[in-house]
Structure formats: C-alpha cells, structure tokens
Amino acid sequence: MMRAAVIDTCGKPPAVAEHPQPAAGPGEVRVRVTAASITPLDLLCATGTSYFGTPATPYIPGVQGVGELEDGTPVWFATSAGMRPGNGSMAEWAVAADGDVVPLPEGVDHRLVAALGLSAVAALMALTWRGDLRAGERVLVLGGGGVVGQAAIQLATLHNASRVIAECRSDAAQRRAERAGASAVVRLDRPGFDERLAEHGPIDLVIDPVFGAPAVSALHVLRPGGRLVNLGSSADETAPIDSATLRGKHLSVLGYTNTELTKEQRADALAVIAEHVRGGRLTLDYETVDFADIGDAWSRQAAGTADRRLVVVL
Numbered sequence: 358m359m360r361a362a363v364i365d366t367c368g369k370p371p372a373v374a375e376h377p378q379p380a381a382g383p384g385e386v387r388v389r390v391t392a393a394s395i396t397p398l399d400l401l402c403a404t405g406t407s408y409f410g411t412p413a414t415p416y417i418p419g420v421q422g423v424g425e426l427e428d429g430t431p432v433w434f435a436t437s438a439g440m441r442p443g444n445g446s447m448a449e450w451a452v453a454a455d456g457d458v459v460p461l462p463e464g465v466d467h468r469l470v471a472a473l474g475l476s477a478v479a480a481l482m483a484l485t486w487r488g489d490l491r492a493g494e495r496v497l498v499l500g501g502g503g504v505v506g507q508a509a510i511q512l513a514t515l516h517n518a519s520r521v522i523a524e525c526r527s528d529a530a531q532r533r534a535e536r537a538g539a540s541a542v543v544r545l546d547r548p549g550f551d552e553r554l555a556e557h558g559p560i561d562l563v564i565d566p567v568f569g570a571p572a573v574s575a576l577h578v579l580r581p582g583g584r585l586v587n588l589g590s591s592a593d594e595t596a597p598i599d600s601a602t603l604r605g606k607h608l609s610v611l612g613y614t615n616t617e618l619t620k621e622q623r624a625d626a627l628a629v630i631a632e633h634v635r636g637g638r639l640t641l642d643y644e645t646v647d648f649a650d651i652g653d654a655w656s657r658q659a660a661g662t663a664d665r666r667l668v669v670v671l
C-alpha cells in the first residue's frame with residue numbers, strides 16, 4: 358500500500374488515503390514521486406466540467422510530477438489523470454508511459470522543476486517556437502507575476518530579448534516580475550494602463566496567458582508585423598479585437614497549446630528548463646506543501662487565495 362491523494366467526488370478536494378501501489382504495464386515505468394505541483398489543468402479536470410469530460414472517480418490527480426525511477430534516475434513525468442482514465446502524480450508511487458518520462462540532470466532541484474513544469478515549457482515554446490523570438494527584440498509578457506509569466510520573462514532574457522516589459526495587477530505580482538528580471542512593469546490595476554503601456558512600445562512579441570482586455574491593449578503597442586501568442590485566458594475567454602488594428606499593422610495573433618508538441622519537443626523543452634534550473638538561471642516564487650495538507654492546499658489554489666504555485670512534497 359502507499360499514501361495517495363484521492364478525489365472521490367468531482368468538485369471536492371482530494372484527501373490522503375491508503376491506496377494499492379501501482380504496477381507498471383508494458384511500455385510503462387514506476388516513479389517514486391518527490392514533488393508535484395497543483396496546476397490550473399489539475400483543478401479544471403477535477404471540477405468535472407472540463408472539455409475532457411467528467412473523470413471516473415475515485416482517481417488520483419496530478420498531470421505532472423518529479424521523482425525517481427526504481428534505479429534512482431531523476432525524472433519529470435506526465436500523466437493523463439483527469440483527462441483520461443488512470444491515476445496521476447499525487448501519490449508516493451505513480452506509473453507513466455515511457456514516452457512521458459524525461460530524465461533530469463543529477464542534483465537538480467526537484468521541487469523547482471515541479472513548480473515550473475509545463476508552464477515553463479509553454480513559456481519557452483510560445484517564445485521560441487510559436488513566437489519565433491529573435492535576439493534584440495522587445496517582448497511584452499502579460500500576467501508577468503504568474504508561473505507562465507515569470508518563466509517567460511526569464512527565458513526571453515536568456516534568449517537575448519533587448520527589453521522585457523511585464524504587465525501585473527498587484528504589488529505581489531510586480532515583485533515577482535521584477536525578481537524574474539523584467540525591464541519594466543506596467544500595472545493593470547492603476548489608471549491610464551494603455552497610455553503607460555504605450556511608453557514602452559513598439560513591442561515585437563507579446564506572450565499572453567490572460568487574453569481579454571489586456572490582450573487588446575497589447576495589440577495596440579505591437580509594431581507593424583508584430584506577433585501576439587495567446588496561451589491562456591486567465592482574464593477572459595473573449596477579447597474585443599478590432600479589425601483595423603489587426604489589418605492596419607499586419608499583426609499576427611497566434612494560439613499556442615502544449616498538446617500540439619510532439620513528445621520529443623516537450624522532452625527537449627524540459628531538458629532546457631532543467632539545465633537552466635540547475636545552472637541557477639531560472640527560478641520561481643512557489644510554496645511547498647506537506648503531502649498530508651494537500652486537501653487544504655488544493656482548496657486554496659482553486660479559490661485563488663494561494664497567491665503562488667503550490668508544490669506538494671512527498
């Protein structure tokens with residue numbers, strides 16, 4: 358038996374319970390889990406209202422985690438928990454398909470890799486693959502205090518952006534964006550946002566995990582031919598974009614999702630992130646939570662009162 362976080366009813370937080378240890382089937386490996394973050398995707402799936410449908414219960418959540426294979430190799434791994442039948446990372450032991458396991462460098466900080474995980478993959482690939490960031494370009498990161506935002510600020514700097522401007526809406530988010538190295542922060546929660554943002558234009562590339570009104574403002578400060586890559590909708594599902602702005606400046610509005618990556622692309626991106634973590638070039642403001650307290654942590658992350666990404670440690 359092992360300790361596992363089990364969701365019995367969709368819409369309710371998981372509770373720690375004794376659960377049989379999983380066995381690896383063909384093409385799978387067992388991972389002794391050390392850390393797993395509670396992500397927006399985990400929360401969404403567990404509501405039972407996501408586009409993946411209502412998960413069969415009981416199930417163990419956790420679409421990603423970090424741990425060790427039985428021979429001690431440190432790994433990051435992904436699961437389909439909440440999206441397809443099967444269990445996830447929030448247990449002492451998990452099972453993952455061979456193709457969903459990425460070896461990590463020896464000595465890398467498991468908790469930090471778990472905290473960054475697929476949010477950092479999305480930031481990296483939205484910048485470099487979808488956004489085609491070139492050295493010397495000016496980047497605007499919306500939601501600069503979030504996990505995607507903090508990763509995008511640091512990764513844009515590492516890819517030689519000339520300036521990285523961040524949009525934030527609180528003192529705490531501003532501090533996080535500044536610690537991540539933002540050249541300037543423009544506050545959404547203060548009057549005159551559009552005018553203050555315009556002082557930092559023209560922008561070549563916008564990384565947008567929020568959409569809604571901030572994305573519309575960002576389009577107005579793009580240079581002719583500039584790009585906006587949208588990867589989330591934390592602010593709003595829709596945005597009133599006007600045709601004149603789009604066509605007048607020949608702008609590109611691009612969508613990005615990690616699910617379009619091949620497993621090789623995802624593994625390569627995680628390897629880049631893990632190397633930056635090991636080298637001290639990539640970090641994040643996150644909070645660790647004892648596994649025994651996962652129910653409370655889950656509720657705080659779901660209610661938006663956590664303030665930072667929560668990482669469950671085992």
Ligand SMILES: NC(=O)c1ccc[n+]([C@@H]2O[C@H](COP(=O)([O-])OP(=O)(O)OC[C@H]3O[C@@H](n4cnc5c(N)ncnc54)[C@H](OP(=O)(O)O)[C@@H]3O)[C@@H](O)[C@H]2O)c1
Nearest residue numbers: 479500502503504505526530566588589590591592614615
């Ligand atoms: N496409 C993909 O593959 C992919 C991958 C990872 C994440 N995502 C998505 O990207 C989004 C951000 O993810 P994350 O990991 O960075 O989450 P997070 O750490 O919870 O950050 C959420 C961000 O959204 C901002 N925000 C929330 N409500 C807002 C509002 N009403 N107006 C303006 N800004 C608002 C927050 O600003 P404050 O910090 O100022 O509160 C914060 O910067 C989520 O929608 C997530 O699902 C997509």
